[in-house]
Amino acid sequence: MAETTQPRIARHKAYYTELEEGRTYLWCRCGRSRSQPFCDGSHRGTDFLPVRHVAAVKGEEVLFCGCKHTKTPPFCDGSHNNLLADYPEDDPGSEANRAIPEVPCGEGGRSILNGGCYVFSTERAPKHERGGLRWCTVIGPELGSIHQSQFHFETGGAGDPPVIAFGERDVVLFVTEGEAEVTISGRTFAAKTHSGVYVAPGEAFRVTGPGDGGGAPVKFLASACPRASAPEWLDRMPDNFDAAHPERVVPLDPAQRQGMANRYFQMLVDRSVGSEVVTQFIGHIPLSKAEPHRHLYEETLIVLSGAGCMWTENLKAPVEAGDVIFLPRKQLHSLEATSPEGMLVVGTIYPGDNPAINY
Ligand code: FES
Structure with missing residues (x-):
């Protein structure tokens, strides 16, 4: 019974897709298609039908859900993060990672990584x-x-x-x-x-x-x-x-934490205080190196506590409390916490409202 009523997980992350204006796309909802993320008719005999999406904008960039558990079909809503007990990790000691050089902190307090990503020291920067x-x-x-x-x-x-x-x-x-x-x-x-x-x-x-x-x-x-x-x-x-928006200050509140595998975050500034397009959150990263991934939004991360390392394709830079990390859209990256107690970071994403979405 479950074989026809449960979606299959095609993969545990989204499919980045650039769409052609006016074209209709049929997203596979059952997870059985061999042409992911699109339908190939394999849903026959199951309870699922594909979801139709018509691209309205030239060059529209979307993230089609690959885990088939999204609550906003056909697009990823970050639900894939909670289908695994542990957030996907990478081994910082692998042979490939050991060959990646560390960049020094340069002029103005910046360590510049691949693709315009950088680590900024608010302590060292001239004021x-x-x-x-x-x-x-x-x-x-x-x-x-x-x-x-x-x-x-x-x-x-x-x-x-x-x-x-x-x-x-x-x-x-x-x-x-x-x-x-x-x-x-x-x-x-x-x-x-x-x-x-x-x-x-x-x-x-x-x-x-x-x-x-x-x-x-x-x-x-x-x-x-x-x-x-x-x-x-x-x-x-x-x-x-x-x-119209009288509440403006959002303090830390452990009761508001949301789980994301073995990590957690709390939304701070979002629509609840009137911010429609900019979203701020605070999150905890345990001792680990995240699997390299990307986002469709531009992101800044303020490091509040702990130490770690920011990795891009073939460069890395140490980070510590007081640093800010700038991440361009679509830049491959991985943040590693090296402190036993992990790292506390504050993220600001724009344009975007869901920091759990990645690919
Ligand atoms: S891939 Fe399914 S929610 Fe992200």
Whole structure:
């Protein structure tokens, strides 16, 4: 009975496919086709029918589900990650991996890997000063990004921290150190260490330590999407807070963790606080090296704790707390945690809403 009512797993990951505009595709739902990910008629006698998809856009890039357990057929939704007890791993000590050289940290605090991927040291990077803020660009068009930008900020200098804006972009903050007060277009929120914060398009923000600009220094990163070359500095705080989304700060909450094989993650900034196209999450990587894979979104990873190594096709670079990893779309990569306690990382994906999707 189960032979005809259960889908077969064709493979444990998605099939990347570039579609031809106007063409109809029949995705195999039963998993029995020998022409994966497409139907070859092998579903006859089972309870399954193929799913039709018509490509609406020239050059549309999709990930057809290969495990046949997706809840968003015909496309991958990350369900394949939970069909195995352990996240697929790679052996860092294999002969091929042992031959891969480590790249040194270069000018500006960057270790540059294949395909424009890099590791950025926020500690070593030179900083600009603006009011009471020290800041630097971590990701942006000048450093090779197509979609995202990200900036590192530290409060605690002389003068009041300035008001920052990024025009009509979605902005996602993450507090890496200190207890922050974040004022968004006139509305003030408390944001503890390791909280995510959403700033809507057109709004502006200021980050201080608690107590009207005093208190211990705060370190935070701001991702602006689509990409921006630099922050805009405003003379005064606007009062255009978007009250349609009154909740903006998302703290760490172990009760909100979602399992992904032997890993877990918690969504921080997503649609629940009004962010439609940029998604921020925090995830734990156990002592291991992930199987090399790719994503269709651009991604940044802030390393919060632990140490490890970022691998691309034939280069690798060490990573430690305080580093940021930039990953271009479709770049083959593998992040290895080398600390016994694993690594804690914060990811920002754009455009995208599901960090579990990979291929
Ligand atoms: S391959 Fe099936 S959900 Fe990803």
